[in-house]
Amino acid sequence: MSCSACTLHTPNGDRIRKARHRKITHEQLHLRAGMSRDVLHKFEAGSHDPPLYALPRIARVLDVPITDLVG
Structure with a gap:
């Protein structure tokens, strides 16, 4: 897997x-x-990527799909 493929699923600050x-x-x-x-x-x-458990919490509070938080 290339590095660019990894960034497709990495949370973006x-x-x-x-x-x-x-x-x-x-x-x-x-x-x-x-x-x-x-x-x-x-x-x-x-400087840090959120752990998987944090993404649903952040998305829920912001009322956005998790997919909006990852690139």
Whole structure:
């Protein structure tokens, strides 16, 4: 599998951030999704990929399909 194929299924911090900016604050997302501010910031900054269990939480709080959060 090539690297470009891997990125098709990797959560994209920009996508999470853009979806959040349309709906709620960083503070609201971290509280509603049950994760720390620092961890959420790392996801949005792209320095860490969210674990699989976090994606449904983020998508549910943002009211978007998980597919909107991955590239």
